[in-house]
Amino acid sequence: MSVPWGTQLMAQLPASLPTQLTGHHVVLAAARPGGPSCLEANDWICGEYVRTRSQELLDATLQHIGITAASVVIGLLIAFPLALIARRWRAAAGPVLGLTTVLYTVPSLAMFALLTPVFGVSVSVVVTGLVLYSLTILVRNILAGLEAVPGEVREAARGMGYGSLRLLFGVELPLAIPALVAGLRIATVSTVAMTTIGSVVGYGGLGNLIASGMEGFFKAEVLTASVLCVLLALVADLLLLALQRLLTPWTRTQARARSRARRAARVTKAVA
Amino acid sequence: MDAITGAWQWLTSAANWAGEKGVWHRLGEHVQLSAVCLVISCLIALPVALWLGHIGKGGTLAVNLSNVGRAVPTFAVLVLLTLSPLGKQGEWPTVIALVLFAIPPLLTNAYLGMREADRDVVEAARGMGMSGPQLLLRVELPLAYPLIMTGLRSATVQVVATATLAALAGGGGLGRIITAGFGNYDTPQVVAGAVLVAVLALTVEGALILADRLFDPMRGRRRRTRGRGRRGGRGDDAVAIGKPA
Known part of the structure; x- marks a missing residue:
């Protein structure tokens, strides 16, 4: 093709x-x-290409979204307990953070190559590699978010009879959501970009089109796939931002209250 | 386990290290390409960042640059440049792609370092009658050093990783051993190439951490005044701003 x-x-x-x-x-x-x-x-830009190959483009985009979503969700599911372990036992924090940073340094092509003998040439190679990369950012951000919860809030919740589990999910986690989503956004955007490298094992979503376009010297295919990839990253970023606003309505009311107070102050000043 | 013994056999046979396609030649290509691109990116990014930081403008540019850099796939840029008219100019597409991806971490970190230099200290130095260049070289630059080094480190890791990807677009370097292995369904070679790339990346990272400690202009002093918290905090900046490739 x-x-x-x-x-x-x-x-x-x-x-x-x-x-x-x-x-x-x-x-x-x-x-x-x-x-x-x-x-x-x-030509670089070719409407006819998009029309005639829309099915191929759609399939590649769906594969891209699937690989990215699976990697980030699995990454989040692993990163959360790791962050809790790093917080609970100080001695574990160093090794956990150090190991994830070392993984981050390994170039993606080498990471996929190292995972190939483990999983064979399959989509698992790509997803596992991307999960390992996302861990670095997610663990750090979740940990930072949980540690930024004010001590008084924790004390107040405990005083109200919150157990440690309810404290975590009812108080600490909601307060850590802005930091968590910030990490999730960075991880998602870089995962979308890195999924393209999965084309070395044939599971790169839009990266497959970039690779085949390079072999066939087909400019429209490469440019269309690249642009779609960047758009995908932007859309994912905006969706996560919207999710954060949905999950943390109190930050908005706080901001509104603050700006209202500021406006009121300005009015008083003007009157005086 | 087959893959590990196979890769070990591949790595220990002398034939794989010699010649045009051998490890030494590929390693030389990789290191040379990375070094050239890193120097070019530093020459472009650092003066701009130091100037912007000194005059205190262009903050949005510096931050957005790293966000855009993260969203754009390295592979796509490599292939696009290879297919463009530049593709006929030998190694230029690879060099340009590497420089493009090394600039954001360098620029963003150096800029943030300059802006986060303690404003009171900078004001005091200005009050002592230091001129603009003196202020830049003697006060802001030493204070910004940790973040500049963080940027240099993540740019270097980025360049070494992107140089590996150059093999996908037909370039040289150690990545070529991996792509050639994938092409021949030669798993031992794929794993051996991956091990070489990973070792190179980790060695470079380690060497930079060491160099960072050795050449710190405020060595000893910073640690005494601010304690260990500052040093511990550095890794977070690197991760928040860097991007794997």
């Missing part, structure tokens, strides 16, 4: 076409009344 359409078209053109016309653009212009096709010209 990596051969540009124009090449295939050229092969199918009947030999009876006027041969005195030189240059394949002219030949194609004769074959199609709509002018030279952007596929034939191998």
Whole structure:
């Protein structure tokens, strides 16, 4: 599928076409009344490519979203207990943070290559690699969020009879959500970008299109897939931001109250 | 376990280390490419960041740059540059891609370092009659040193990792051993190449941490005044701003 359409078209053109016309653009212009096709010209931007290959693009995008979502969700499920362990036992914090940082330093191509003998050539290689990368950011951010919970709040909750489990999920976790979502956004955006490298084992979502476009020297395929990839990262980032606003309504009322107070102060000053 | 013994055999056979496709040649390519790109990025990013930090402008640019850098896939940029007219100019597409991805961590960290230099200290120095350049070189730069080094470290890790990806777009370097292994379904070679890349990345990171400690202009003094908390905090900055490739 990596051969540009124009090449295939050229092969199918009947030999009876006027041969005195030189240059394949002219030949194609004769074959199609709509002018030279952007596929034939191998343009960077090509609406025809998007139209004719929409199914392929959709499949690649869905695979991309699936790999990213699975990696981030699994990463979050592993990072949360790791952060709790690092908080509970000080001695464990150093090794946990150190190990995740070492994993972060390993280049993604090497990470996928090292995981290949473990999982074979499969989607698990890509997801596992991406989970390991996301751990670094998620563990640190969850830990920072939990540690930033004011001591008085914790004391007050305990005084109200909160057990440690209810304290964690009812008080500390909600207060840590801004830090957690900040980490989740960084992890998601970099995971979307890194999923493309999964194309070395054939599971790279839009990265597969970039790789096949490179082999076939198909500019429209590469550019379209790259742009979709960046858009995907932006959309994911905005969705997570919206999720945070939804989950932490109190930060908005606080901000509103603060700005109202400021406005009131300004008014008083103006009156005085 | 087969893969480990296979990779060990691959790594211990002398034939794989010699010649045009051998480890030594690929390692040389990798290190040379990384070093050249790192120097170019420092020459571009650091003066800009120090100047912006000194005059206190361009904060949004510095922060947004690193966010954009994170969202753009390295692989896509490498391939796009290879397919562009630049692709016929030998190693230029790779060099440009590496420089593009090394600039955001350098610029952002150096800028933040300059801005976070204790304003009271800077004001005091100004009050003592220090001129702009003196202020920059003797006060702000030493105070910004930890974050500048953090930026340098994450840029270096980034460059070494991106240089590995250059192999996907037909470039040289150690990544070539991995991609060649994938191409031949030669798992031992894939694992051996991956081990070499990982060892190189970790060695470079370790060497930079060591250099950071050795060349700190405020060595000893900073630790005494601020305690260990400051040093411990550095890794967090690196992670928050860096981006794996």
